[in-house]
Amino acid sequence: MSAATLLAHDPRALALGRALTDVAPAIQLRLNRNRGTLISLRGDRHAPRLSLHVALLDHPAALAELPEWVRRNGRGRWPGIQAAITSVFAGRPDDRAQGVPIPDEIRALPRLAGPLDLAALFARVHRTWFAHLPPPPVTWARSGPLRQRHIRFGCYRRRPAPLVSLHPKLDQPWIAWCFVEHVLFHELCHHAQACAPVRGESPHGARFRAWERRYPLHDQARRWERAYLQHVLGGTLPAE
Ligand SMILES: [Zn+2]
The missing domain is CATH 3.30.2010 (Zincin-like)
Structure with a gap:
């Protein structure tokens, strides 16, 4: 029917x-x-x-x-x-993460544990890895529907003025620090790109990927994302 x-x-x-x-x-x-x-x-x-x-x-x-x-x-x-x-x-069959045990080293990554001070964290990421660039402002993005299949965790806007925004779903105490840092780092790589544009370069091209891998916990952050994505999207608490 x-x-x-x-x-x-x-x-x-x-x-x-x-x-x-x-x-x-x-x-x-x-x-x-x-x-x-x-x-x-x-x-x-x-x-x-x-x-x-x-x-x-x-x-x-x-x-x-x-x-x-x-x-x-x-x-x-x-x-x-x-x-x-x-x-x-x-109940959705394509949710691969369902039932797959999360590795201990991913589960043990430090969590936010309290409300996220976005401005302070962003300033730290900028100061540590992007101090050579003028810092763009950072803001929370508007939250979308209650339950989403896809989500843009971060966003970089170049015009009319540079702006980085972060999805409010990342402000949850069980989210890993490195994942939020990784998202902000990713958006600052877009900022670096905008500050030194190369004609015809694709947004996630070779130069971008090389920069992105400079974040020391890049691999851990990606693995954390795969393990916990369904909870971030579903607004559910991981069982642990
Ligand atoms: Zn991107």
Whole structure:
């Protein structure tokens, strides 16, 4: 049955549609089967659009929370929705990391342990490895949907003025220091590129990769990312 047919005939989808209309009369509900965002709320207050993976219909606690979740624009704590997302995500066959033990040396990498002082860390990375360049400002990026399949951890903007931004999902106590440093280091390599442009060079070309490998924990940071990516994306806590 297609997602559109399900939306028109499935009693759970119909009940959800009615409950949503009570809190947001103009809301559009869409069901999807794509492997992207499991749940997303777009549009604005007057014309919100909620897209939901069909598998979430099997989770009554999540469905019960959704109208209030929409009304509060995703702010707050939603244990039913979180549990459903974790469960649907865990059931996906292409999540290779699922069930693969994390090596001790990766698990033991020092964690943030508290709130991240982005400006201080960025200043340290700049001072240590990029002191020859004028420092660009750094900022937190806007957070995306609750649950994402892909994510840009960092971003470098060259124009109108240089700016490095970091995804707020990296501000979690269990995230490894070296991973955040590695992301900021990567963006500063883009800054180095912008400060000494080479005509026709691709953004992640040979010069860039050679610079990037100068970060001493480059390999550990990449391995940490592979081990923990599903938790960063899913907003779930690693079990340890
Ligand atoms: Zn890049």
